[in-house]
Amino acid sequence: MDTNLAVLIDGDNIPSAYIKEMMEEIAKHGNPTIKRIYGDWTKPHLAKWKNVLLENAINPIQQYGYTQGKNATDSAMIIDAMDILYSNKVDGFCIVSSDSDFTRLATRLREAGMKVIGLGEKKTPDPFIVACDRFIYIEILKDNDKDTEAASKKGKSPKKSSVDRITPKVVRLIAHTISDVADEDGWAFLGDVGSLLQKKQPNFDSRNYGFEKLTPMIDSIGKFEIESRTNQNSKFKLIYVRNIKDKK
Incomplete structure (x- = not known):
């Protein structure tokens, strides 16, 4: 029986160039039944993501930055993750980000018996890495050599x-x-x-x-x-x- 996974992507923190390889990697660990990406889609730096969302069936979640210097995307992902947790529709989570702000979320999800897989760049801080059951660097997924x-x-x-x-x-x-x-x-x-x-x-x-x-x-x-x-x-x-x- 496949492990049903909720895939939550921090659009502000992860480059779109890795999307194909990331989704293939995630599929090795379970069935991604929920796929969402978070960001302020009015901002030009997310334009590249818009081109790949439909072909990968990822649902964009709009989150405006209400305050300068504060990351509203993180809060939206954390709130949604807890809602999904209590819905009992998934067996695990895949958090795609290089941000240490998700350390406590990963810990809380594991405390609830969820499998937590992290994907991020090699710059990801250790606290977030060790809070996951498994952490995969996206740089190793895209190999052009x-x-x-x-x-x-x-x-x-x-x-x-x-x-x-x-x-x-x-x-x-x-x-x-x-x-x-x-x-x-x-x-x-x-x-x-x-x-x-x-x-x-x-x-x-x-x-x-x-x-x-x-x-x-x-x-x-x-x-x-x-x-x-x-x-x-x-x-x-x-x-x-x-x-x-x-x-x-």
Whole structure:
């Protein structure tokens, strides 16, 4: 059964160039039954959004800026989110913004048992990121460099300024997470590793480092052993990993 999602977009804070990739990404996590974008549509900076709303079936919500220097859009999104929450029509929310003002909203929605996915630019403050179940940087969704995909298939990180470097801190995070879910022989199911990584760090995503999947990213580090096992109940193979130091 699909997770029904309410998608609320801060039109003042997110560029329209990412809309196609954002909606495709959101569809991976559930069915976007409510799609709304907020902003003052009398302002010229939202003109580009107007061209893509109809083709993506997003409902524009007009919000005038009543006071200079105050963001009325944030308040409108928060009020609507609470109305939707109490309507019991959705299972989760997707908040599309890079604004830390939505931190308390994300926390409140999770307290109510809602799944909360955040999408925003890499400039998004940490408090909003950690308030979400998962946070996805929109920069990794729009990839115009074909070399990135080719490099990922080869298990290499592409040379691209927007790609994060795999630091020793990231390696330690992965190693500790593998240990947390490993069996007595040190092996851990990769699916469990990925889930726990996102619980520990909501913005963890192999695509941040130039890899479409977690497996080639882990393999590229050289400090982990990877094993593919046949699943008797399915044609798919299961991937297991362990820290090389745990090898017996």
